[in-house]
Amino acid sequence: MAGPSTRVLATRALRASAERPRWVRGLVSVAYFVVPLVVVVGLWQLATMLGRNPFFPQPFAIIGNLWTLLFGSEKAVQDVFVGQFLATVGRMALGFAIGAAWGVVVGTIMGLWRGAREVVSPIVEFLRSIPATATLPLFIILLGGGDDMRVVFIAYGVSWFVLINTAQGVGSIHKTMLDLGRVFRVSPARRLFAIVLPAALPKIFAGLRIASTAALLLAIVSEFMLALNGIGFSLVVAQSRFNLLSMWSWMLALAILGLLINSLLEFIERRLLSWHRLSRQRT
């Protein structure tokens, strides 16, 4: 008998939990997300139409203004979408990548060697207790007001989440799994890449998810000071000009960006860690 594939088993398990066809469940989950949003936006729209208030523009005006800001003209696309929006995305992505790589490397070393863990832990505990945002003035003094400073600042703040999670993930790998590599005389490099890192991947990913949220936060904060462009910069400029509509539009842009990043990571996680999710459903 040829066994059913993983995917078939997975769908079957899901189906057993909710006795509905797939498209109905899809629709329901979308509705759970969309309906509350629509209700809040509707109420807000209604309230702003009843009593005008300069601090709370109409939601449809905010959405329309964001579209005009980013894509209203060819010049807008160039100056605002590329010059402001993508500038922030770029800094964030680079800072996140560097911070995540550093966190995985140091976290793995800490997870594998107790000596390293004991020496490094107090330093880690102390440094990560300083709110990352509070280190921005120091980074400006050390590295100036340019983009490299912002990237390093984001990488620094982001690395802690990845580092702590990686150290925990690697440190909690069962001894049998490590023995296995040694018993079959697997090379140290292959033990690291084929046993240690995959085993710690669920934990590492949990760290990456938190880190991605932090990366956006730190990117925006870093653009509040000495920046020449970016979403954070645009927010501050809009505020200083008392352009409340644009302020709201930029906040909306950030919400959309945050959602996109989260969905992207969720998508990668589902692909990479389906074994983890499915094996846990089993037990």
Next chain:
Amino acid sequence: MTDPQQTVADAVLVDHVSHVYGSGPSAHHALADLAFAVKPGEFVSIVGPSGAGKTTLLRTLAGLLTPTEGAVWVDGRRTNGVPPGMAMVFQDYSRSLLPWLTVEKNVAFPLGGSSIPKPERRAIVAEALEAVGLGGFGKRYPWQLSGGMQQRVAIARALAYRPSLMLMDEPFASVDAQTREGLEDLVLKIRDTYGMTILFVTHDIDESVYLANRVLVLSRPPARIVEDIAVDLPEPRDQITTRENPDFIHLRGHVARLIHGGGEPA
């Protein structure tokens, strides 16, 4: 000193091995001056009271642990670390199989670093899975299989490695009784087909006698060998007739008395 000329014949030679965990007053003496030899193709069971240091002994034989004193010789060579040609089946199959790999890839895992070409590697994996009765399950994931089947995968992985020596650390401790009988007979069949030496740690007295040519009974720690018992039961072993054999009943009683006496000679 051991004469190397003499050790060539032994698959495993344990040369006055002692092991102490820690030091000072809190030190734990796990093994005390153990000495025994295992011939090629022999099936040796190791039993003893719980906490007797069976696992310490096996980890020492595997080269995962360096003994405080003495040495282990495998195939006439003094071991320093994990010797080549040795495979191990762990007790905890759910942790010894890699959940992110399919059954096939788990079995192929020890071959990953070798120079064996891909088609040949595939053939080895297929043969190993066939030998444990899991042909056709290669594309599944370990966690989709029952406990007994998972342990079969672990045995197939050990087979694919083509070992001359196989260490088994209470491999059937966490499967149900019926599955266990099937796995015991599977191990005997494999031993006959591949002609390897097997060292089998167990806490099950019946199992130790049923499987082995020899049973080593360890004492409470620091572990010494209380008795080295030859098991001269008719081959092939059979789950029903072997267990009915008066010699089997006598032997299992003898081993049980030794263990319940805390490993003191009766």
